[in-house]
Amino acid sequence: MIDVKDLSKNLDExxxxxxxxxxxxxxxxxxxxxxxxxxxxxxxxxxxMTSKKAEIETSSVYQPSQKxxxxxxxxxxxxxxxxxxxxxxxxxxxxxxxEGKIFSIVRIPFNLKSKIIIDPKPHTQIxxxxxxxxxxxxxxxxxxxxxxxxxxxxxxxxxxxxxxISDVPPKVNYRSQLALREKNILSRFEExxxxxxxxxxxxxxxxxxxxxxxxxxxxxRKEIVSQFSNYIHSFIAQKYIGSIAAEVDDLxxxxxxxxxxxxxxxxxxxxxKLVGQLxxxxxxxxxxxLGVQATINALMLEQVRTLIYNNEFSAPGxxxxxxxxxxxxxxxSCPYCSSTLTFYNDITDEIVETAIKQGCExxxxxxxxxxxxxxxxxxxxxxxxxxV
Ligand SMILES: [Zn+2]
Numbered sequence: 001m002i003d004v005k006d007l008s009k010n011l012d013e014x015x016x017x018x019x020x021x022x023x024x025x026x027x028x029x030x031x032x033x034x035x036x037x038x039x040x041x042x043x044x045x046x047x048x049m050t051s052k053k054a055e056i057e058t059s060s061v062y063q064p065s066q067k068x069x070x071x072x073x074x075x076x077x078x079x080x081x082x083x084x085x086x087x088x089x090x091x092x093x094x095x096x097x098x099e100g101k102i103f104s105i106v107r108i109p110f111n112l113k114s115k116i117i118i119d120p121k122p123h124t125q126i127x128x129x130x131x132x133x134x135x136x137x138x139x140x141x142x143x144x145x146x147x148x149x150x151x152x153x154x155x156x157x158x159x160x161x162x163x164x165i166s167d168v169p170p171k172v173n174y175r176s177q178l179a180l181r182e183k184n185i186l187s188r189f190e191e192x193x194x195x196x197x198x199x200x201x202x203x204x205x206x207x208x209x210x211x212x213x214x215x216x217x218x219x220x221r222k223e224i225v226s227q228f229s230n231y232i233h234s235f236i237a238q239k240y241i242g243s244i245a246a247e248v249d250d251l252x253x254x255x256x257x258x259x260x261x262x263x264x265x266x267x268x269x270x271x272x273k274l275v276g277q278l279x280x281x282x283x284x285x286x287x288x289x290l291g292v293q294a295t296i297n298a299l300m301l302e303q304v305r306t307l308i309y310n311n312e313f314s315a316p317g318x319x320x321x322x323x324x325x326x327x328x329x330x331x332x333s334c335p336y337c338s339s340t341l342t343f344y345n346d347i348t349d350e351i352v353e354t355a356i357k358q359g360c361e362x363x364x365x366x367x368x369x370x371x372x373x374x375x376x377x378x379x380x381x382x383x384x385x386x387x388v
Contacts, residue, residue, distance in 0.1 A: 139259050271364075
């Protein structure tokens with residue numbers, strides 16, 4: 001049985017991997033429930049594995065022991081996807097395997113090309129770009145006696161960052177007149193709570209300043225959250241996106257699901273605002289484009305800063321297998337490298353992946369109506385191109 005939570009901890013190991021003789025599998029599989037059924041993505045998986053296997057069989061690159069390890073990894077991946085995997089909010093599943101076993105699973109919230117890569121090290125180009133652009137949320141779950149900070153990103157709990165227990169006797173500086181007055185006013189119980197909340201506030205501020213998370217959510221009983229709100233530092237307040245009802249001892253998936261609802265609402269608000277800015281501000285200034293042709297043109301000129309697309313977006317097109325040139329029109333060969341262009345029923349994944357490789361921010365605007373009226377895809381540009 002595979003413990004997914006433990007596997008996501010291996011990301012550092014993947015990003016700092018030392019190449020060895022052991023082949024590593026990196027598998028990308030499109031699993032977006034809005035686009036593909038389980039039966040369809042398992043068929044895709046089987047077909048990419050079968051063609052890779054045929055390639056390996058005839059290759060002289062691998063020793064028999066390496067081939068055996070690769071086939072074991074392929075079987076382990078198939079077993080996991082068939083028997084354990086549920087897509088939930090993931091759009092692309094990224095699996096890393098080595099030494100015959102799966103060693104990390106990453107759920108990616110973008111549509112990427114399905115493919116299998118076998119190399120002496122994990123394929124991390126896309127992962128690095130995604131990790132650097134993903135917003136990390138700190139969930140501060142708070143009670144009178146206990147509190148903890150949970151890190152969440154890409155819809156999943158990544159880590160328990162810190163925990164606090166209120167059993168430290170308060171160190172009040174009685175030399176301060178103010179502290180003395182405070183002590184007299186507050187009951188012993190309130191004083192302890194006051195001290196506890198101050199410590200949590202300070203520690204949270206340190207984590208935030210160190211960049212451990214970008215935004216913060218408060219979780220707890222309503223009266224405790226509102227009481228704690230009086231303590232939060234103005235810098236934390238700027239990063240605060242809302243609160244959820246929770247108990248410190250709630251199971252992680254309960255907290256995750258409630259936080260996810262709040263995060264989705266928050267992010268949707270930001271995305272809708274961005275679409276509005278693209279249409280109303282950037283496009284009139286020639287710093288934005290709308291529609292698939294204009295977006296591809298800008299992408300091919302490496303002009304895109306932020307790629308914005310709706311879930312409904314799809315377009316048939318042509319892709320150069322050599323240099324990655326994307327075109328809507330059936331030209332006989334690539335204008336850049338003269339290789340043959342291949343027809344794709346849908347070039348969305350190619351567009352998104354090209355943008356990620358160029359370091360663009362990717363915004364899945366979901367089902368924004370204004371964007372739908374303007375071609376379902378567009379981009380904010382890094383710079384203007386002077387008319388020739
Ligand atoms: Zn080309």
